[in-house]
Amino acid sequence: MSNPQELRYSKEHEWxxxxxxxxxxxxxxxxxxxxxxxxxxxxxxxxxxxxxxxxTCGELESTKSVSDLYSPVTGEITEINQDVVDDPALVNTAPxxxxxxxxxxxxxxxxxxxxAAEYTEFSGS
Amino acid sequence: xxxxxxVEPRRTxxxxxxxxxxxxxxxxxxxxxxxxxGSERDEHLAVRTRAGLFDxxxxxxxxxxxxxxxALLDHALVGNIGGVKTGRARYTMICRAxxxxxxxxxxxxxxxxxxxxxxxxxxxxxVLDALTERADGFDAEVxxxxxxxxxxxxxxxxxPGILTSLTDADLDGLKYYAGLPGTVAGVPALIARTGYxxxxxxxxxxxxxxxxxxxxxLTDAGAAAGLAPCGLSCRDTLRLEAGMPLYGHxxxxxxxxFDAGLGRVVKFEKEGDFVGREALSEAAARAESTPPRVLVxxxxxxxxxxxxxxxxxxxxxxxxxxxxxxxxxTLGRPIAMAYVDAEHSAPGTTGVGVDIRxxxxxxxxxxxxxxxxxx
Numbered sequence: 001m002s003n004p005q006e007l008r009y010s011k012e013h014e015w016x017x018x019x020x021x022x023x024x025x026x027x028x029x030x031x032x033x034x035x036x037x038x039x040x041x042x043x044x045x046x047x048x049x050x051x052x053x054x055x056t057c058g059e060l061e062s063t064k065s066v067s068d069l070y071s072p073v074t075g076e077i078t079e080i081n082q083d084v085v086d087d088p089a090l091v092n093t094a095p096x097x098x099x100x101x102x103x104x105x106x107x108x109x110x111x112x113x114x115x116a117a118e119y120t121e122f123s124g125s
Numbered sequence: 126x127x128x129x130x131x132v133e134p135r136r137t138x139x140x141x142x143x144x145x146x147x148x149x150x151x152x153x154x155x156x157x158x159x160x161x162x163g164s165e166r167d168e169h170l171a172v173r174t175r176a177g178l179f180d181x182x183x184x185x186x187x188x189x190x191x192x193x194x195x196a197l198l199d200h201a202l203v204g205n206i207g208g209v210k211t212g213r214a215r216y217t218m219i220c221r222a223x224x225x226x227x228x229x230x231x232x233x234x235x236x237x238x239x240x241x242x243x244x245x246x247x248x249x250x251x252v253l254d255a256l257t258e259r260a261d262g263f264d265a266e267v268x269x270x271x272x273x274x275x276x277x278x279x280x281x282x283x284x285p286g287i288l289t290s291l292t293d294a295d296l297d298g299l300k301y302y303a304g305l306p307g308t309v310a311g312v313p314a315l316i317a318r319t320g321y322x323x324x325x326x327x328x329x330x331x332x333x334x335x336x337x338x339x340x341x342x343l344t345d346a347g348a349a350a351g352l353a354p355c356g357l358s359c360r361d362t363l364r365l366e367a368g369m370p371l372y373g374h375x376x377x378x379x380x381x382x383f384d385a386g387l388g389r390v391v392k393f394e395k396e397g398d399f400v401g402r403e404a405l406s407e408a409a410a411r412a413e414s415t416p417p418r419v420l421v422x423x424x425x426x427x428x429x430x431x432x433x434x435x436x437x438x439x440x441x442x443x444x445x446x447x448x449x450x451x452x453x454x455t456l457g458r459p460i461a462m463a464y465v466d467a468e469h470s471a472p473g474t475t476g477v478g479v480d481i482r483x484x485x486x487x488x489x490x491x492x493x494x495x496x497x498x499x500x
Contacts, residue, residue: 037149038164061452
């Protein structure tokens, strides 16, 4: 398993892309997807919703459990990934690509997001 | 000294093999067991369409033998065990004096005066202790054989063909809920046509030292048929689709077999007294006059998954509780088993929902099981 170099990571196992025009893409890491097992239902925030770094903004349901989805940054949702709502297995099969969850216009970003190397050490994978 | 000292989980004879296969391991009743090897959905579908191989060595085997073995089991359990023919098996329960279910069991009659009782891993010690205590005054021996057996299960439509290629035992003559001693891949085994998946299949009780050899032989023999190693996660969804109860979910000490809709396992007509008879007679009469909550199936109209403990609601009132829930790989929708008030239990009852973390999701009431294999 490799965590893409260009992304930043939260300790809640989300990844965050660099901001294009102030908008970043958010997903969960392969490590988190593997820990969840087969994801069967994804509830995402609505476009236009305000999200706060470290707070719940949705949920991910897998065969055996349900987990809260946290936002790694503060901002406003600009887009959600309808493909992953229709086919939640994308979270497992392509967590860093087609399985992205939402895009957010970032107004504030915590200082403690991790680099790929730091996240690899943190998550042990 | 400290009660916080972590207890090392028990490992089965196949532990190294599971790790070499990349299994995700989980603690289950004090055992470190494979949860899944890859995708639990793929494992589930392998069992439904081809075959799956399980390590179930955490199950608790107890041997009961001696001239009064049958009499002891008739006294200790609610079933008619003396009536089980040699080579056959019976699903039964062990209850407390107050009728509460201590565990559900499969009892194999191995010989005229020898039985093997298979208990759930989480209850094995409780069952062993109860049987030992109840054996007082009987000419019978209760022996803890948990360390004497590893248990492998091969389940799914291809399993008879795969097993036939490894044994001379007469599998065609082996009925469902029967077991016979034989040899599989050169390994002495008790070959039982039992399982917990809703499919045809076999459970193989072998010496732990032989477990890896048998696993490898089954894996090799099953490769062409698409046999997949399977973990506890898919075992749970398979048994849920098959409407089979799980101790700690559908069964508990706070329920009698009559409350669980399984009163048929209680055999009042058998000779002699048995532990729980009086309380169970009362429970049976109560169930006649005031129907208890009924175990039903629920199928989601949406995609949110009900979990154990979630309230079942209708007309703004709580009418029951989910005992097990999961997305069903076979139906493609979330399903659940739940105890609901009798008036809402008829298949097709409308207006029933599950409170999923505050939102009432519509569910259809159906008869169990959700899935029945074509024979």
